[in-house]
Amino acid sequence: MKCVDDFRLRFGRTELVPIMVGGMGVDISTAELALEAARLGGVGHISDALVPAVSDERFKTRFVKEKAKLYKFNVTNSDKSQVHFDLGHLAEATRNHVGKTMEAKRGTGMVFVNCMEKLTMNAPRETLRVRLSSALDAGIDGITLSAGLHLGSFALIEDHPRFRDAQLGIIVSSLRALQLFLRKNARVNRLPDFIVVEGPLAGGHLGFGMDWARYDLRTIVNEILAYLKAEHLDIPVIPAGGIFTGSDAVSFLEEGAAAIQVATRFTVTHECGLPEKVQQEYFKASESDIEVNTISPTGYPMRMLKNSPAIGDGIRPNCEAYGYLLDGNGNCAYITSYNREVALHPGAKKLSVMDKTCLCTQMRNFKCWTCGQLTYRLKDTTNKQADGTYQLLSAEHVFHDYQYSRDYKIALPESILALAS
């Protein structure tokens, strides 16, 4: 049986190990994780979700504090339409995060940024244009457009000098979404350089309804491969969602996929941004501890651990500091739900909001434990230690396991005890 290393992903003349580590916001797919994937010859992703907050954390800037201070007067106001992002700050934060990551890049691989359209930031077009163009300014190798149809995203950057040299791709979950994207972007005369096809078992937001279980990644991938072939379009197709072993990956590569995108197995690595206590929750989870629910204000279903502290937490909307999900009119579904509970429980000290969550704040504080469906198998990828906790892995170990394993095997890491002796 073949292994992933028998295949290569090609972008023009560049050859890569066909493993992409997917974007995981907010800073779950850290620069360290992305840089490891690139060093090992694959593609790593950083995410630009809440990039001012990430810049504050990494570079001690004060973007979040400054925005919160500027709009302090509005904190108790349920109308958030006046809360806007400073586009200069947004550009600077993006250049910090992307630029410093690219400076640190070693090896033959690439680093891309994951850019979610659903982060509408109370000015969808303007903020997205700044995010995309600043990432290109800062030297990013490629951009993966996600969480949205991105029907106008290419046009926003068509005048950028790097528009035709950076790798630009899109995540879709159906042939229909891809066809729409291609049709709407035909005007800029530039095809995507890659297409990530994300199936229903992925982590984060899903491109499916609550009937996600009726869909199957392989079927969608094969439909898209057949369509591209019929249209004589030679675009690398990259399946994602539930690819847990190297052999799972090989089965897609043998059917014509150019690479695979994976994430869940990297959530329990040292390089991942999740706090270790949360990583232990991921290890411990059984299948019945994972659910797809509708608490994300984006309107997309999202997969997470059922014991995520974000679920039911009724904190005051924090849009003055964050506000990434405010639509073009300053609305967010969480604000509506929160206001309903306030009206129902006047004077209550603590509220519970069950139907939506303040996703910006909860993701920023690592309280929304989004995960892939196969998270329950993570415990089988490592050693359980004497104190009952699980040994964290290195990104290199997981990457190499995908790259070299055969026969659906998963290599355990050398135990910490053995390493110490």
Ligand SMILES: Cc1cc2nc3c(=O)[nH]c(=O)nc-3n(C[C@H](O)[C@H](O)[C@H](O)COP(=O)(O)O)c2cc1C
């Ligand atoms: C913790 C976590 C966070 C994620 N966040 C994002 C995100 O911010 N944007 C995005 O496009 N995809 C996100 N995803 C999806 C992954 O990038 C990837 O496509 C998918 O999870 C791959 O499937 P796997 O996790 O089964 O390997 C996330 C996945 C996980 C596990």
